[in-house]
């Protein structure tokens with residue numbers, strides 16, 4: 001049974017609601033979460049009360065640290081960092097404290113913590129509210145990283161995150177919050193480390209993350225009209241990464257294009273490209289291609305920001321070059 | 327000439343509570359008119375920015391300063407050449423009073439090549455170093471450490487300049503504020519920490535986020551003196567600013583000023599406004615408005631009449647209109663600009 005068309009934001013809200021109803025250890029912490037900037041936590045304070053939905057002072061270091069500490073005791077805090085850019089303020093708590101607690105305690109400590117945050121450019125939010133920093137957290141052993149590309153996946157993956165012994169960094173794309181999807185009334189968890197094949201094809205594999213899935217699909221449709229068949233894979237989680245499925249696809253198509261809104265250098269695209277070529281170099285008919293923003297901060301001016309963001313045309317161009325064998 | 331008794335003696339609620347008369351600066355008619363004009367420029371500029379946002383000419387984040395004008399006008403009137411200023415994202419007013427070009431500021435809001443950051447920064451990220459303005463910062467609290475660094479540089483160079491580091495009541499809960507306080511006092515750096523307490527951090531009222539709401543006390547355990555000031559009265563602000571600046575210039579180290587103020591508009595252009603009532607906003611607007619207070623002083627003191635003030639408003643509106651015109655006609659930045667200024 002489906003609950004009909006729901007936005008990505010509402011789907012996440014529903015997943016939080018479902019988990020909170022089941023487990024009183026699940027608590028929400030964050031700045032302005034009862035008003036909720038993007039609507040993801042709206043209404044939950046009314047249902048679960050201020051004890052379980054707490055607005056935080058602007059003290060990211062301390063409240064993320066507090067959530068890590070609480071999680072060490074078995075509480076399941078879901079802590080919101082309004083924009084992933086603000087991870088800079090509390091990065092020690094993420095990269096040292098949260099990520100390494102399990103390892104350094106020889107597995108005695110579990111850390112059932114979910115850090116929810118947002119990423120993405122496209123709305124003139126400027127250089128410090130538009131970055132896509134999934135690669136930073138993906139590079140840190142001990143963190144699981146989720147970046148859902150649509151509402152149905154977002155809800156299912158969030159439910160998994162909420163049940164995971166963590167820590168999980170859950171990165172929502174703010175450009176997707178209004179997108180509609182058919183979310184079921186009872187959300188079914190989606191396991192981590194399993195790609196979603198968005199579209200099958202035989203000529204080229206396109207791995208696209210988060211909001212890049214949509215332009216990739218659009219490009220694939222246009223290429224389909226020209227007789228080029230694109231397979232699109234959404235990794236959904238970058239840690240764990242379902243490399244086997246990506247490799248199987250590339251072994252079939254012989255070509256790989258990775259599209260990611262994050263860093264041009266040392267980013268998710270570069271990481272996937274490196275891992276794939278190491279595993280199936282011989283299957284490749286052309287060098288692996290990447291479409292990412294340029295290696296510059298996100299500009300404010302709308303036209304410049306559009307030029308910065310990977311567009312359908314950039315994907316088309318890269319795909320055609322790849323088909324031409326270079 | 328002395329300003330009218332009734333207006334000058336008007337006590338703020340906080341001052342009443344502490345049973346002290348706020349110190350008021352004894353402004354000359356020229357000074358008072360300058361204060362009024364500067365506050366008017368901010369208000370008209372911000373009203374225009376709000377309109378242009380509504381028309382889609384400005385995008386993303388845009389935080390208006392309407393309601394808080396007396397704070398920057400009073401404080402920055404105490405500064406001299408070589409002093410430095412730094413603030414958060416609610417920065418338009420600070421820039422206008424620092425004498426940054428209104429056209430370049432407005433064109434930054436519209437993201438054009440004529441913008442003060444060539445359209446790269448937008449409303450939250452603007453700088454004008456020649457005017458001593460070091461931004462314009464989007465990460466809440468970051469400017470407090472940077473402002474401490476500006477003071478460090480003055481101290482190192484041995485000049486008698488000061489750094490004015492502005493932040494909000496919400497930002498006052500960031501850890502780096504206190505790390506900064508400690509170092510600033512440890513080395514007696516010439517920094518004025520200005521807490522613009524407008525009672526809210528986005529939708530969070532100060533009481534809901536702060537265990538101690540008297541923010542001027544926040545320096546006590548660092549031996550930093552603090553003072554609470556009526557931020558709606560430019561003469562109270564100016565008096566406190568003069569005192570604080572003298573303290574810093576004399577080498578006595580940092581000082582905290584908590585300015586009690588209020589923002590009339592939403593936190594940014596999108597604001598659910600569910601966290602406070604319209605009546606609350608209306609009450610402060612009608613009883614404590616910083617511009618109305620000074621206007622009454624000017625009229626009661628016979629410095630200018632209504633017609634003269636109208637003419638001043640017209641002049642100010644013309645400056646703003648010119649800025650808006652420029653901001654709409656300045657070309658979009660060349661796309662090659664994307665790759666410039668990234669690295670040295």
Ligand SMILES: Cc1ncc(C[n+]2csc(CCOP(=O)(O)OP(=O)(O)O)c2C)c(N)n1
Nearest residue numbers: 086416464465466494495496497526527528
């Ligand atoms: C590190 C960080 N956390 C959160 C935010 C989001 N944010 C922007 S403004 C703001 C409220 C700040 O309130 P206050 O310091 O009182 O300043 P005001 O907006 O009232 O001028 C918040 C939470 C941010 N920009 N940076």
Ligand SMILES: [Mg+2]
Nearest residue numbers: 494495526527
């Ligand atoms: Mg505030």
